[in-house]
Every structure is written in C-alpha cells, then in structure tokens.
Amino acid sequence: MAQNRRKKNKDLSKKIAEERIVILFELAEQNFKTHPERTKRYVELARAIGMRYRVRLTRDQKRRICKHCYSYLVPGNNCRVRLNDSMVQTTCFECGRLSRYPYYERPENE
Amino acid sequence: MTQIEITPAELPYHELIGLLVKVDSSCDPTLNGLSGRVIDETRNTIKIETSQGFIKIVPKAGTVFVFTIPERISQTGRNISVKIDGNITLSQPQNRIKNLKKSRK
Numbered sequence: 001m002a003q004n005r006r007k008k009n010k011d012l013s014k015k016i017a018e019e020r021i022v023i024l025f026e027l028a029e030q031n032f033k034t035h036p037e038r039t040k041r042y043v044e045l046a047r048a049i050g051m052r053y054r055v056r057l058t059r060d061q062k063r064r065i066c067k068h069c070y071s072y073l074v075p076g077n078n079c080r081v082r083l084n085d086s087m088v089q090t091t092c093f094e095c096g097r098l099s100r101y102p103y104y105e106r107p108e109n110e
Numbered sequence: 111m112t113q114i115e116i117t118p119a120e121l122p123y124h125e126l127i128g129l130l131v132k133v134d135s136s137c138d139p140t141l142n143g144l145s146g147r148v149i150d151e152t153r154n155t156i157k158i159e160t161s162q163g164f165i166k167i168v169p170k171a172g173t174v175f176v177f178t179i180p181e182r183i184s185q186t187g188r189n190i191s192v193k194i195d196g197n198i199t200l201s202q203p204q205n206r207i208k209n210l211k212k213s214r215k
Contacts, residue, residue: 013123013207019114020125020207027128041150042127048204 017053021046025061028072039072063088069095114183118192121177122199123210126151130178131158134193137172144168151203156196170196 024046031038043065050057057065064073071094073079080091087100116124132145144166150157156175158166173196184190201209 012120013210016120016123016207016210019116022114023125023128035149038149045127045203049207052204053207 014053014055017049017055020049021055021057021061024049025064029074032072032074032077043070043072063090063101066090066092066095066097067099068092068097071095115185116179116183117185118179118190120210121179121192122194123207126156126177126199126203129180131156132176132178133168134174134176136168136174138169141166141168141173153202154200170200172196 024042028039028042028046031042046057046061047065047070049055065071066073066079069092071078071092073090073092075081078093080093082089082091083103086104087102090099090101091097092099126148127150129148130145131148133141133143136142144158144160146158146160146166148156149159149165154171155167155169158168160166175194175196177192177194179190179192181187181189198209199206
C-alpha cells in the first residue's frame with residue numbers, strides 16, 4: 001500500500017514536470033521575437049526540470065534546442081536546416097556549430 | 111501532444127510563468143493590488159510585468175498571490191482564480207515539484 005502510494009506520487013510529479021516543459025517551450029516560442037533573453041531563461045528552466053525529475057525532452061523539443069549552446073532554434077531565424085548524407089544538419093547561428101541527426105529513407109515498395 | 115490540465119490543488123507545484131497574477135496582500139503595502147503577468151521566477155521572488163510594461167520583482171515570503179488559470183488549460187473550461195500563499199512556493203522553480211511529496215506525507 002505504502003509502496004503504491006509512493007509510485008502514484010512519482011507518476012504525478014513526472015506528469016507535472018512534462019506539462020511544465022511543454023508550457024515553457026510554448027512560452028519560449030511566443031517570446032522569441034520580442035524578448036530573446038526570456039526565451040533563453042525558459043529553455044534553461046525546461047532543461048533543469050527535465051534533468052531533476054528524469055523526464056526526457058521529446059524528439060521535437062530536443063531538436064528545437066542547440067546541442068552545444070542550448071539556445072532555442074527557429075529555422076529561418078537563427079539556424080539553418082539542411083539534409084545531407086542521410087543526416088539532418090542543423091547549424092546554430094548563435095554558436096556556429098553543427099548538430100546532426102540521422103534519418104532513414106523508407107524503401108519504395110513498402 | 112498531451113492535453114494540459116491544471117487543477118487548483120496542483121498549481122503551487124505547477125508552472126507559474128505565463129499566468130496572470132494579482133498581489134492580494136503583502137508585507138510591503140505598496141505592492142498590494144499589483145497585477146500583471148509572471149515572466150520569471152527565482153527561489154525567493156516572482157518577476158511580474160504589468161500591463162504598462164513595468165517589471166516588478168515581488169518577494170514570495172509574506173505575500174498572498176491570486177493566480178488566474180486561463181480557460182485554455184483549466185479543468186472546467188473557465189478562468190479559475192486561485193489564492194496561494196507565497197510561503198509554500200519558496201523554492202527554486204525546478205525544485206518546487208518536490209514539495210508535492212512533502213505535503214502529502
């Protein structure tokens with residue numbers, strides 16, 4: 001019983017952590033043009049929450065952040081996205097570094 | 111994408127940034143009645159941007175806040191005002207969820 005309650009609590013805190021990360025990413029997007037310094041702070045908080053409660057960022061969220069300087073990336077504004085060698089290559093204009101994510105093309109007959 | 115719903119009970123452990131807030135009562139009487147949007151949070155303070163564009167830093171300790179959960183993420187589909195004692199939110203924003211466990215013991 002006691003163990004059950006602990007497990008339930010843990011789930012709830014993870015659920016709240018996930019929701020808070022989603023909210024912070026939305027706010028980061030909204031404030032990107034008007035208040036870039038706030039965007040930086042919100043991304044910092046989202047990562048801090050994720051690390052503290054062992055919640056992973058989703059694939060989409062992860063690709064909106066530069067792997068090297070953790071700045072929020074908006075394609076066409078502060079990053080360049082190119083497909084090359086079966087890789088999505090994202091160049092961050094804040095730090096100038098390249099992040100690469102693999103992608104696989106599906107066979108045509110499937 | 112997950113549907114976000116914030117209940118009044120879990121608001122002290124949830125994200126305060128982005129919510130509309132009003133200072134209900136404070137140790138500093140000049141802050142009473144201050145309202146605006148939360149833009150940042152530290153361990154001991156909340157940063158509020160008023161509608162005139164001023165940025166005010168309000169201490170959490172000794173202050174009672176009224177937060178408004180917007181209808182978009184509230185349970186009932188309406189704006190809900192929740193009165194929260196600032197003293198129970200006294201911790202770093204990323205540590206605040208931990209207080210949930212403490213309060214349930």
